Amino acid sequence: MADLTKAAFYSPLNYLKKSDDLSGSEAVTFSGSSLEVKTVTVSHNLGYIPFHTVAANLDDADIIWSSNTDPYITGAPTGDEPFMEYWCTDTTLTIRLVNSDTSPITGDRTVYWNIYLDYGG
Amino acid sequence: MVTVNRDKAVFYSLDPIDKIVKSGTFTVEHGGAQALTTSSIQNFPDIRTVSDTEANDYGRAGFIRAVYSIDGGTSWQPVDSVSFFGFTESFYIDGGFDSSYPLVGNRMQVAIGCDDTTIYVRAISDYFTGNTRVDLNNPYTVSVYSGWTAAAQTVLIRYWMFERE
Numbered sequence: 001m002a003d004l005t006k007a008a009f010y011s012p013l014n015y016l017k018k019s020d021d022l023s024g025s026e027a028v029t030f031s032g033s034s035l036e037v038k039t040v041t042v043s044h045n046l047g048y049i050p051f052h053t054v055a056a057n058l059d060d061a062d063i064i065w066s067s068n069t070d071p072y073i074t075g076a077p078t079g080d081e082p083f084m085e086y087w088c089t090d091t092t093l094t095i096r097l098v099n100s101d102t103s104p105i106t107g108d109r110t111v112y113w114n115i116y117l118d119y120g121g
Numbered sequence: 122m123v124t125v126n127r128d129k130a131v132f133y134s135l136d137p138i139d140k141i142v143k144s145g146t147f148t149v150e151h152g153g154a155q156a157l158t159t160s161s162i163q164n165f166p167d168i169r170t171v172s173d174t175e176a177n178d179y180g181r182a183g184f185i186r187a188v189y190s191i192d193g194g195t196s197w198q199p200v201d202s203v204s205f206f207g208f209t210e211s212f213y214i215d216g217g218f219d220s221s222y223p224l225v226g227n228r229m230q231v232a233i234g235c236d237d238t239t240i241y242v243r244a245i246s247d248y249f250t251g252n253t254r255v256d257l258n259n260p261y262t263v264s265v266y267s268g269w270t271a272a273a274q275t276v277l278i279r280y281w282m283f284e285r286e
Contacts, residue, residue: 017136023286055184055234055285063241064285065234066185067200112285114184117136 016051022115028097030082030105038082042093044115051116052093054086057109064112082109139283142179147242147278149173151229153271154247163265168227168247174239179282182236187280189231194277204228208269209252215259224253229276240280248272 028038044050055066058081065084082097082105093115099105149171157167187200198204206228211221232243249269256265 017138018286019136020286053184053186057234062182062236063234063239064182064184064236065232067187067232067234112184114285 016116016118018114018116022117023113025110025112027108027110029108030097030099032104032106034099034102034104036082036099036105038097038109040095040111042095042113042115043091044093045091046115046117047090049088049090051118052086052088053114053116054084054093054095054111055113056084056095056097056111058082058084058097081105084111086113088115137286141281141283142183143177143240143282145175145240145280147173147175147280149242149244149276149278150273151244151246151248151276152273154226154249154269155271161263163263165264165266166226166247166249166253166269166271168245171244173242173244177235177238177240177282180237182285183282184285185233185235185240185280185282187231187233187278189229189279190277191229191274193275197279200231200233200278200280203230206248208249211252211254213254213256214261216256229274231276231278233278233280235282240282242278242280244276244278246274248274 022044024042026040028040030036030038055064057063058065082099084095084097086093086095088094093113095111095113097109097111151171152169154166155169157165188197189200190197191204204227205225207223207225209221210224212219226247226249228246228248230245232245234241248271250272251269253266254268256267
């Protein structure tokens, strides 16, 4: 049953609007070499730096991690997951998964992103 | 009276907006640093990871925004931020003072994620009280740490899950 108190919508506020064209996911494959870096570049061409959200299944499972983690966080028992970093420019969102360890990583990791049409100004 | 900026009032209904489909709070008890001993170090204050889960009754993995608190909910910080603490490490060789230097440790760092059935959190910390002393004695193969006491803390993690597309 809908809670109508949560349906209140105040139109002068700037809601974070998404675009189906600017949300997506992409799998990258670690080949097993040490200190490997995988990069996904998403073009948005909005002309400004938008709000964005990035997540990834860092540990080769179905878990989508929504925090900008480092290897400690997904540590034992697997211990060798990449960490995620990302940054945005006026035209692109760049996402990197970095294996900072000399222990090689293999298998697929999927990164997910949402780029919003707003920047909150 | 709210000043209306008409540029910001534009709402194109075909643009999706985030819908919060689940929210909640985790309370994680973290015991602080844990002693690590290997062939080359003894009683090193190592990172400890404490995990917790709860059911994702929404039934589909989404994106999560979260904040955490290490002061009982008085202040909150973004889930991507790391809380540090400082201490001094003093180095001794054969019982004689050699040097000391300031260092930082991870007081708290939090990860959060989900799959179709479960919300996962991990609290990571090597928090301790005191300062570390490192003794390296003949034959100089093992660094022995002392002077630190693991410090337990409670971390509150509030989260909001929203659809990922």
